[in-house]
Structure formats: structure tokens, C-alpha cells
Amino acid sequence: MATFFLIIIYMAFISLGLPDSMLGAAWPVMQPEYGLPLETAGFLYMVIAGGTIVSSLLSGKVIKMIGTGKVTVISVFMTAIALLGFSFSSSLIWLIICAIPLGLGGGAVDAALNNYVATHYKAHHMSWLHCFWGVGATLGPIIMSVFISGQFSWRSGYVAIAIIQFSLVVLLLVTLPLWNKVAKNRQVEITEDSDYSPDVNLQNVKPLQIKGVKLAFVSFFFYCGVEATMGLWGSSFLVNIKELSPATAAKWISFFYAGITIGRLVTGFITLKISNLILIRTGQITALIGAILLILPIPVSFSLVGFIFVGLGLAPIYPCMLHETPVRFGKEHSQRIMGYQMAVAYTGSTFLPPLLGLMASQLSIGIFSIFIIVYIILMLISSEKVNTLMKTRLFQSKEDIDLKA
Template identity: 30%
Template sequence: MQSVGRKNGWVPITIAALAFASLGLPDGALGVAWPSIRRELGLPLGELGSLLVVMTVGHLLSSFGSGPAAARLGAGRLLLWSNLAFAASALGFALAPGGWALLLASLVWGTAAGMIDAGLNAYAAARFSPRVITWLHACFGGGAMLGPVVQAGGSWRGGYAVVAGALGAMTVGLALTRGQLDEAADAAAVAALLPPPPRLAETLRRRVAWTGAALFCLYTGLEATPGRWAYSLLTEARGMAPDRAAYAVAAYWASFSLGRVLSGFAAHRVAPRVLLRAALAGAPAGAILVWTGSGGPGSVVGLMILGLCFAPVFPLLIALTPDRVGPGHASHAIGLQVSAAALGAGALPGAIGLVARRAGLEVVGPFLFGTAVAVLLLYGAVESRARITPPPSA
């Protein structure tokens, strides 16, 4: 594994960075496009929740099968076909005549995203150093930052056509370079990342694995919420101009990306647990600003604080998993956590849509604050239990 990790070539790193960015691009576009989509197609506010649930189902189903698919197809071919499906889903959004077409495109979107997400992370874990992996995750935020910019000031259909074109160009790039990815991804290293089936039941019997999964579910729902609902909150509930609101959401993703880049530098100077506690402790402050900021700059500053605080959380929680559950159970626990993360990223923003349909969009602020506090408390409980019950080595 170490020898594989040292063979960092610029071509594979560049391809992986662009792939992570392409994964974030449509993610950032949806929240900004949604008000225009629902007005044109006559859909209720909470219908976004249905789309997110369908995406989550597709993501979960495909991520479970990504390991065997990567071993059978190779990293290059897996990313090529998944990215092609991803581009098709964006085109489906651009051409959708009604809500049923959006649901179908959402299923393809979630399925393709799950395969790309799991495949990229498996490839990166076998190939790159932790610092490179952190910076690759920053590229996701960069793509998500561009999503609102693409949708700002124009037709939502045109915005999704641009997204489809960008993903199509990425697909062409993968077709031209997939041989280099397949050569770089050592089959034995990828196979070593797949958890041995006999140990799964034992891992699932450990409470710390489930509390960790609950933490991931709650946290990723929190992280996804500003990207999904901040634009609707600022424009429909607080009267902010659409262009300004789009750039406010872009600012959230920009600070998120910047935070991940900075955390890559800080990783060798600050203990991961210290950095993680500081990030989680700062998030409620940003949430309060979003909650109380009305339509002024306070909301934008709050979003940027949230992005900066959220930036290191997911990579550090992944990195600390072996310490919590033991190296022998880490692969299974991480698989459980990533699945829970996909569930939270779809279910929690979806639930906000259902509540907002009755109570209004101002529920977003209290949700952000309450969930940020809950994540901080749950993380403290998870770490306390890990200290009380030392993890087994296998």
C-alpha cells in the first residue's frame, strides 16, 4: 500500500481532481436552480425532498457495488461510464418536461454519483498521500462553488446544459486517459481496500460503529443543507436579489474549498482532534448568523463561517475512524459511515423541504443551529466512548 501511495503522478492527480470537481458541480447547481425549476414546472416547494430521496437511493445502491465493479472494470473504465451517466442525468434535468422526468434524472444522477464517489475515494486511498486526498476533496468544493455561478442570472435549463457539457468534456478526457488510471491503480491495492466479508457482522455488533455512522449521517445532512436551501431562503423568504443570493451560496462553497486547502497544510501542525473540535465548535456561531442575519451581509458571513468550519470535518472523521474502532474494523466502519453520510445528505435537507412547505423557509436557520449543536455533542460522546473503550486491533 505504501509503495502504491508514493507513485503520485501529475496526470492521475489532475484527472482525479477534475473528477472530484465534476462531482461537485451539479451538487452546487441544484439549490440555486430549484426555485426556477419548481415555478416553471408547477412543483411544490417540498418536491426537492423527493428528488433528494431518489438521489440518495441511487447513491446507496451503487456505492455498495462500487468495490467489485472497480476490481472488475478498472478505475479508468468505471469512472468513464459513471461520468457518462452523470452527464446524461444533467442533460435530463435540462430537458425535463415535468416532475416525473426530474425523478428519473435524479435516480441516474444518484446512481452515477455514488459510483464515482466510492470509486474515486478507493482509487485515491490506494494511490495518494493523505495531504493529496485532502486537496482532492477541496476540488469537490470548487466544483460546487461553480454550480451557483453557472445558474446565476440565466435560465436553469441553460445552466444544466452547461453542466452537462462540462461533464461531457470530462467524459472525453477520461476516455483519452483511462489507460493511465488503470495502470496506476494497482489491483492488489484496490482489492486490499475491500473489507473481508467474515468480519462485517462482528463490526456491526460494535456500538461505536453505529454511533460513528449516526455522526456521519447527522453531519453530512448539516453540511448539505446550506447548498440545498440557502438560495431559496435568501431569495424567497428574505427578498435578496437572485444574483446576490447565488453568489452567497458560491461564497459558502468557496470558503469550504479554502478551508480544505488550509486544513491540508494544518494537518502536520495541529492534532486532528484539536482541529476537528475547533471546527465543530465554530459551526454554531455561523448558524446563528444565518438564522438572525435577515437579508443582509450577516447571512453571507454566516454561510462563509459554516463553509470554513465544515471543511475539515469529513476527511478528519474518516482519518480518525481506525483509532475509534480499531484497524481491523476500519474498512467496514468506513463503509457504514459513507453509506450513512449519503443517507443524511439526502434525507435531512429533504425533511427540511417537507417542514418548510408548512412552516416556511425560515426553519432553515434554526435547523442549522440545532443540528450544529447536536453534531458537536454527538462527536463528544463518540470520542468519550472511544477513550473509555479502547478499540481492538482486529
Template identity: 30%
Template sequence: MPPFALSCLTYLGIALPGSTLGILWPSMRISLHEPVAALGIVLAAGVAASAASSAATGRILARVPAGPLLAAASALVAGALAVEALAPALWLIAIGSAVFSTGFGAIDAALNAYAAGHFGARQVTWMHAGYGLGATLGPLLVTALLAAGAGWRWTMAAMSFAVAAITVMLAAARHRWKVPAAPAAAKENTASAERSGPSPRRHAILAGVVFTGVETGVESAAGIWGYVFLTGGRGLPAAVAGIAVSAYWLMMFAGRAVLGPVAERAGASRVLALAVAGVPAGALLMAVPGPGLVAVAGMMLLGLAAAPVFPLLTLTTADRSGEGGATAAVGLQMAASAVGSFALPAGIGLVIGAVSARALGPALLALALAMCGVYWLAVRGAG
């Protein structure tokens, strides 16, 4: 199997269990005799491990080829799911979450680093669309298994087997991931930059890392709090709000599938800039007072605009970091993504609790505008 197809399959495979903890937790916490809030311990362990793993992977790839690293990381994910399926207590679930996220972070960073150097705009966005498809199918699969009486332990075991099958394929194809050595000129430029201290390019890398954290936080917050916002803040019926949230994730998937080829023809940087500008436009429709359907339209626009941002930002990393530092920069961006997708929705949740569900719109608008400002700094620093 060629690396592109294997990348899509791997991303889809790790997204299946990655999107199901919220559905499994009610059954898990009753079985383990834990309160609902104990999920925070599991999530905190996972986020910390994922961020550390993603940041370190950029440096590891300089010494270890992508193929063996991906196979080893996938084995960690499969093993962690197996451990969690047998876990008798919360502490082992938390350890399993940390191991799972270590493998997940390494796969995320390694796939994106490889894609940034070997794939075009269409392939990168389709790879991320594969993740979106897996994140959509995961909850459906888990819901079906639980409804059939499988229980959370057997459900986790089934997902462990699925990831183990992908691990076997990654191990068999480990030599197909060709990563050429960085050109001598790039290495020379990197060494020179390290000797000369902070530079505009380093500022561009930092801006790209901050941008990634804010952008993924906006994506996650809109999906996590969208239902509460539409029902409690805009008065929509529960069924309509549920469909709207599903449609939001569908727009993320469709946007990546459709806008990838557009970016390949029109240019990744141009489509990325337009997409970044579209995110606050969608947030504005969610923030302004008006009928609930206007807020729904805003969510759809935000989802469509945000869809290609993360993959195209990864693709253009070398424009900001230089060829020699692209792999490490991608790793840092993946770490920022893990932190942002957890911290910003949590912070917005506190705001919603203190004010009202309507606060989601203005909060997303403020973050989206800040995101645009950081993007401008990143582009300016790379120029």
C-alpha cells in the same frame, strides 16, 4: 494526468451539473408542463439512487479497480445528462436523475475511498475544495447560458459534453489508480471481527456513518435556508442576505483550501476535533437573538468550521474501521451523506414553515450538538 489532479478535475466536473438543478427546474417544469412540486419526485429518485450506489461501491471496489469504475460511473453521469436533455416527459427526467445519481454516488465513494488510502490531509481537502469550486461555477455557467438564450436542453447537453470529456480522460488513465491489496493482517482481523459479532470498532463505524449524515445535513441546511433565515428571521435586505449565502459557500471552499495544509502539519485528527467543536459555536451565534450581522458572522464561522470536517473524516476512516474495512465504511458514509443532505434540510423546512424562519438557528444548534456527541462516540469506539 496523476490520480490527484484527475480526482480534483473529476470532482469539479461532476459538481457542475450537480449544483444546477434548482436553477434549471423553472424552465424545465414549464417546458414539461409540470408543477413546481414535481421537483420532489426527481430529487427523491436521485437521493435513493445515490445512497444505494455509494453504499454498494465500497464492496464493488474490492473486486473492480478504481480506474475502470470511475470511468464507467462518469460515463453514466454524461449519459444521464444527455437523456435528460432530450427527455419529453417527467418520468424520463426522474429516470435520468436516478442514473445520474448512481454514477455520482459511485464517483463520490470511489474517490473518497481512494483518497483515504493514498492522499494526505492537504490533498484530500483540496480534492473537496475542487468540488466546492465546481458547485460555485455551475450556477454561474448555467445562468450565463440561460441568459444567452441557450435553453435548459442545450445547457444540459453542454454539461453532458463536459463530463464526457472527463470520462475520456478517466478511461485513458484507468491503469494509474493503483490500489494495493489489503494486508493479510487486516484481512485476518476483518474475518475475525465478522465471526465474533458486534464490536466496539463496529460501533465506531456506525457512529461515523451517523455523524456524516448529520454533519452534511447541517452544511446543506445552512446553505439552503440561510437566505430565508437572514431575510425573514433577521430582517436583513435581500441583497445582503444573498451576498452572505454566497460568502458561506466561499468560506466552505476557502476553509478546505487553507485548513488542509494546516491539518497536514498539525495532524488530521486534531484539526478535525477543533473543526467539529467550531460548528456548534457558529450555530450558537445564529441562534441567539441579536443584530443580523451576528447571525451572518455565525454563518461564516459555521461554514469555515464545517469546511474540513467531511474530507478529514474520510481521511481518518481507517482509524475507526481498521484498514480492512475502510473502503466499505467510506461507501456507507457517502450514502449517509446523500440521505442527510436531503432529509435534514427537508425536516428543517417543515419546522420553519410551522414556526418561523428564526427556527433555523436553534435547529442547527441542536443538530450541531448532537453531531459533537456522535463524534465523541466514534472516537471513543475507535480507541
């Protein structure tokens, strides 16, 4: 039953990834149709991400009230309605209205499922969970490119994704009784896959007062900043700087998400042998190499390699950081801190891509690669500082145990 239910969760994450990459892939075609400036996509992304921030911050209380299963069903239904609304939107105002439930639904289901898997399953399941998000994020631009390169419009692409979401809502409703049953049967020792051990002294500390929590927030902030900026502005960078067609650019963006997807599939197996911390560090260095390829004056084909490298590098970072949450900061605090992490992560999605859009409208979208490099470096620095703090805490805890003995 647990395996079957895990498949349902994976499918939910496919649906979570599908709309995340749709706007960036469709924007080169949507922009001239609406007659809007380039940076408007950044504003829409801010609205979507703003909704996810609100729902992520409230997720801990809402999940406690009605349960993870019901939150997931309601959230996916909201995203389905929002995507259908996008397809019928006749103006920017309607796009903004539809962006609100899209963000609220995405943030709630993200926080709920991440903590459920981090608490009840081992590290490789977390990587595979986000691998399936990558499946959805990869399919999004592919589906959109099929519609915008054929006789249909981008609106038909949104309708297709909405139909998939509504189908998942039905499946989630049927399997709703399984959520509590599986949770009761799953007893996973979360310390098995980590370099750290939970500190019993954390039980009486408020979540935001735990050392390392705020630095972890910084890592999530810049991680989502990189991922969202790549997804939102990657097509525009390829069309305006590399002179590719919108349909070709959308396909290239799908390779970026494919890099994330394949990387997380492989990471799921690697976590059985290698710790989360090593995977996070290796991924950040790989992403940095890919970003450097984007800035070099080399043939356009190397840009595709750069996009894939950034995707592969990002692959292990997010799921591994999430899975470390109960271990770093205590299982009793994990749901609330997970919600906070989601909120901060989406804050990065809210402000960092629009920041690039604003700067690009004044200068050139050519600054895209510079921003990606800076974001990755800041993520790497904050992540390493968290590791140092956790090792110090572990060392102090062992000293305290020795003194008591």
C-alpha cells in the same frame, strides 16, 4: 506519475461537486416554471440521494469486480447523461427519471475515490481532494446564476455542466491504465497522520461489529444533512426571508461553497501539523457559530458572513473523518466501511433537507437556521463519542501489549 494521476482524481472531484449545488441554485426559477410546490425540491433531492445510497452500499463489491478506474469512468458518464436529461426535462416525471442515474453515478464515484485516496495518500491529499469538490460545488451556482440572470435559462446551465462532465469522461478513459499502476507504487503508512493506531484484533471482526462504527455513521449522517440543507434551501431562505433576488441568492450560496473550498485548501496544509481530530472539532464549533449568525435578528450582510462561517467550519470535517476510516476501523475493512459511511451520509442528504422542506411548507422557511443549528449540535456530540471510544480502545490495546510483554 503519481502527482499527475492525483490531478486527474482532483478533476474527477470537481465534476462530482458541480451538480451537487445546481438544483438548489436553480430551484427558485425552476419552481414557478413547473408550477410545483416549494417542497418538491426536497423530494427530487431524496431521489438523487437515494441513488447514491444504493450505489454506495454496492460500491465495495462492484469495485472489487471491475476496479476503481472503471467505476469512476462509468459513474461520471452516468452523471453527464443525467445532467443533459435535466436540461430537456418537460415535467416532474422526467426530472425524477434523470435524478436516478445522477444519484447512482455520484455515490459510486464518491465511495471509490475516497477510499482510494484514504488508502494510498496522506491526510492533506484527502483535504485537497474535497477542496476540489468545493471548487465544483462553488462553480455550480456561479454558472447557474450567469445563465438565469442573462438571456439564457437554467436549462442552458445544466447543458454547460453536462458538457464539462462528458469532457472528463474522455480524459478518464485515456488515463484508465494508470489506476492499478499508481496503486501498486503507493505505499503509505496510514498511521502517520492519526492519533490512533490500527488494532490487529479488528481483522477478525465484522465491519458493523467494530466499536465506534455506528456512532461514526451518525456523524456522517448529520454532516451531510447540514451540507445538503444549506445547499438546497439556502437560496430559498435568502429569497423568501432576506428578500434577495434569485440571482443574488445563488451567488451568496456560492460563497458558502467557497468557504468549504478555501477551508479545505488551507486544511490540507494544516494537517501537516495538526491532527484530524482537532480539525474536526474546530470545524464543528466554527460551523455552529456561523449557524447562530443566521438565526440572529441582525442586518442581512451578517447572513452572508454566517453562510461563509458554516462553509469554513464544514471544510475539514468530512475529509478528516474519511481519512480516519482505515486507522479507526482497519485497512482491511476500509473499503466496505467507506461505502457504508457514504450510504449513511447520503441518507442524511435524503431525509434531512426534505424534512425541512416539509416543515417549511407548513410554517415558514425561516426555520431553516434552527434546523442547521440542531444538526450541527448532534453531529458534534456523536463525533466526540467516537473519539472517546477510540481512545479507550487504544488504551486497552496498549495494556494488552504490556501484559503480553
